[in-house]
Amino acid sequence: MTQPTRRRRVLPTTEELRVWRGFIETAEALRAELGARLQAESGLSPGDYAVLLALTEADGQRLRSSQLADDIGWERSRLSHHLGRMEKRGLLRREECRTDNRGAEVVLTPEGDAAFRAATVPHLTAVRELFVDALTPHQLAAAGEVAAALRANLG
Amino acid sequence: MTQPTRRRRVLPTTEELRVWRGFIETAEALRAELGARLQAESGLSPGDYAVLLALTEADGQRLRSSQLADDIGWERSRLSHHLGRMEKRGLLRREECRTDNRGAEVVLTPEGDAAFRAATVPHLTAVRELFVDALTPHQLAAAGEVAAALRANLG
DNA sequence: CTCCTTTGATTGACACGTCAATCATCCGCT
DNA sequence: AGCGGATGATTGACGTGTCAATCAAAGGAG
Numbered sequence: 001m002t003q004p005t006r007r008r009r010v011l012p013t014t015e016e017l018r019v020w021r022g023f024i025e026t027a028e029a030l031r032a033e034l035g036a037r038l039q040a041e042s043g044l045s046p047g048d049y050a051v052l053l054a055l056t057e058a059d060g061q062r063l064r065s066s067q068l069a070d071d072i073g074w075e076r077s078r079l080s081h082h083l084g085r086m087e088k089r090g091l092l093r094r095e096e097c098r099t100d101n102r103g104a105e106v107v108l109t110p111e112g113d114a115a116f117r118a119a120t121v122p123h124l125t126a127v128r129e130l131f132v133d134a135l136t137p138h139q140l141a142a143a144g145e146v147a148a149a150l151r152a153n154l155g
Numbered sequence: 156m157t158q159p160t161r162r163r164r165v166l167p168t169t170e171e172l173r174v175w176r177g178f179i180e181t182a183e184a185l186r187a188e189l190g191a192r193l194q195a196e197s198g199l200s201p202g203d204y205a206v207l208l209a210l211t212e213a214d215g216q217r218l219r220s221s222q223l224a225d226d227i228g229w230e231r232s233r234l235s236h237h238l239g240r241m242e243k244r245g246l247l248r249r250e251e252c253r254t255d256n257r258g259a260e261v262v263l264t265p266e267g268d269a270a271f272r273a274a275t276v277p278h279l280t281a282v283r284e285l286f287v288d289a290l291t292p293h294q295l296a297a298a299g300e301v302a303a304a305l306r307a308n309l310g
Numbered sequence: 311c312t313c314c315t316t317t318g319a320t321t322g323a324c325a326c327g328t329c330a331a332t333c334a335t336c337c338g339c340t
Numbered sequence: 341a342g343c344g345g346a347t348g349a350t351t352g353a354c355g356t357g358t359c360a361a362t363c364a365a366a367g368g369a370g
Contacts, residue, residue, distance in 0.1 A: 011276070012283045019299040020286050026302040027182030029309055047326075066348060078327060080350055085325070102335045102348045124166045131178070132171045134308030135301060142297035144174040146290060147181040153289030154184055202356075221318060233357060235320055240355070257318045257365045 030130060037126045042119035047082050048091065049123065050074075052108070052116035055092065061108035064097065068106055091115060185285060192281045197274035202237050203246065204278065205229075207263070207271035210247065216263035219252065223261055246270060 012020065035046045044052070054071040055061055063071070069079045083106060086092050091112035097103030108116075135143060167175065190201045199207070209226040210216055218226070224234045238261060241247050246267035252258030263271075290298060 009283070011279045012287050016287045016295070017279075017282070019295055019302070020282055022302040022306070023286070023298050024182065024186060026306050026309075027179065028186070030305060031179060031183070033309060045325080064348085075328075076349065077329075077351085081326075084350090097348095100336075100348075102333095104349065121166070124172075127172070127175055128164070128167045130308065131175050131305065132167050134305050136304075139297070139301050139304055140171070140174055142294070143178050143301045146294050146298045146301065147174070147177040149291075149294055150185060150286065150289050151177070151181050153285065154181075154188060200355080219318085230358075231319065232321085232359075236356075239320090252318095255318075255366075257363095259319065 033130060034123075034126055038119060038123050041122040041126075042115060044115060044119050048086060049116070049119060051079075051082065051086060052091065052112055052119075055106065055108040056113065056116055061113065062095075062105050065094075065104045065106055086112070188285060189278075189281055193274060193278050196277040196281075197270060199270060199274050203241060204271070204274060206234075206237065206241060206261075207246065207267055207274075210261065210263040211268065211271055216268065217250075217260050220249075220259045220261055241267070 031046075038044055038046060038049060050072045051068070054068055055063060058068075065079065065083070066076060069076050072079075074082075083092065083094060087094060090109060092109055093107045095105045095107055097105050132140065186201075193199055193201060193204060205227045206223065209223055210218060213223075220234065220238070221231060224231045227234075229237075238247065238249065242249060245264055247264055248262045250260045250262055252260050287295065
């Protein structure tokens, strides 16, 4: 006869859904709060920060556009749009590449360098306050494990 | 004398930053994958889904605009823009409110109802596959705890 | 009843993201 | 040399999100 549990594991239980929603909404709230603080403290968006970080660490503070995209895991189109906005604000410059006429090199300007320097410490402090300090060492380890398991499952 | 540990707890350690990045990037990847599957399977964005869910559960499948915004935790401006796009696609209709001439009522159309019905099971199945099934029961509980701790800390 | 503030909702401007199309250059192959 | 596909990068269209401005209707104080 048909068991009342025949659909077991097909759909999440109410409790599983509750955890799911809590997890994803919390992560989103965290991202938003970090972004808002970064913006307020330094005038940089999270995207700006990622770009400036990669450029700061690069040799000569310059990178080929596609290398930069790889470094921060963005699609080239997204990067191109973002670089346009950042260039307009004077945070970086785009130069033609001597070794490949198709290529573009992205160069950090002094303004971009200064903005990133000013942003770093407050940003890392916010990460500590909003994430690290909120968790016990045990919870922090668990968070790492959970993230690893989810990533492995994503393939 | 100045201790080498005088800055202890001011900035996160490398390991703490690694966990932080893993956590936030995994959550983002999860959100993106869920959204992509929802879009592919039903033609609905996560935003569409949230709006349709609230309307489906509402009395008479209709809600005041601001009540809808509260239900799903959106700013009214965001909702207004989104409703405009959904209305253009025939998923819902906006009517004037009889009891308050400023107000607007949002009404689910048959098309919107059908789209939501078609989306529900595949979406919940994806949540199970990408989140619930990726974690052991112990990890699932830990994820809930971690999210609760972070939320409490956000205030 | 007449102000005046509050409330419900929309709008416009702009930042951000994705997708598909475009375009020039590079490079391997004949 | 020259053809043709791969590569580097940009662009345009559009969905999405935030912020500030707008605007009409509602509602309380005098």
